[in-house]
Amino acid sequence: MAVEDGKKLRDHGLQSERLLWPTKGPGVFEQEVAAMEQAVGLTTLEKAVAWAQTKSMWPDTFGLACCAIEMMSIVSSRHDIARFGMEAFRASPRQADLLIVSGRVVHKMAAPIRQVYDQMLEPKWVIAMGACASSGGMFNNYTTLQGVDKILAVDVHVPGCPPRPEALMEGIVRLHEKVMAGVPPAYEIRGVAS
Numbered sequence: 001m002a003v004e005d006g007k008k009l010r011d012h013g014l015q016s017e018r019l020l021w022p023t024k025g026p027g028v029f030e031q032e033v034a035a036m037e038q039a040v041g042l043t044t045l046e047k048a049v050a051w052a053q054t055k056s057m058w059p060d061t062f063g064l065a066c067c068a069i070e071m072m073s074i075v076s077s078r079h080d081i082a083r084f085g086m087e088a089f090r091a092s093p094r095q096a097d098l099l100i101v102s103g104r105v106v107h108k109m110a111a112p113i114r115q116v117y118d119q120m121l122e123p124k125w126v127i128a129m130g131a132c133a134s135s136g137g138m139f140n141n142y143t144t145l146q147g148v149d150k151i152l153a154v155d156v157h158v159p160g161c162p163p164r165p166e167a168l169m170e171g172i173v174r175l176h177e178k179v180m181a182g183v184p185p186a187y188e189i190r191g192v193a194s
């Protein structure tokens with residue numbers, strides 16, 4: 001509850017004996033309570049928004065190579081990403097806010113991936129799944145981009161070749177923790193995309 005200028009807590013309906021004393025206040029205690037309530041109210045609102053974002057983070061339907069098979073299995077009953085409200089993989093980037101780059105990125109695919117990313121609305125997040133998406137993996141050659149973070153701002157890297165579905169789930173949980181902690185998306189930190 002925010003206390004307006006010139007008003008006392010009793011004007012907002014608080015009825016303790018101390019506050020109803022007409023010739024007193026606002027005392028130090030009263031001011032501290034008002035400041036605390038204001039701070040708690042703002043914090044709660046921010047946390048509620050972050051919580052809602054983590055419980056409806058819809059991934060884009062996007063698979064590149066072998067890692068994509070592991071990614072697909074997270075919607076199965078065994079791993080059940082529906083626990084996080086994330087089972088709705090979207091066919092349109094305009095309805096998605098999480099891009100899971102699952103597999104090696106060849107140079108030919110860099111422009112389409114960037115286009116998909118640019119079509120996603122903000123806030124949006126990116127997970128680089130597997131060694132290839134994170135660093136090029138074993139494909140240290142002229143065809144393969146040596147890490148998707150050269151063209152996108154990546155929030156979480158998931159190691160492995162391929163990472164098991166549990167590892168991807170771990171990456172998703174880590175991403176949720178970042179959002180809940182108030183860490184801005186990677187594109188804001190790195191300033192490479194919007």
Ligand code: SF4
Nearest residue numbers: 066067130132161162
């Ligand atoms: S990290 Fe391994 S499993 Fe994933 S795309 Fe590369 S080679 Fe395939």
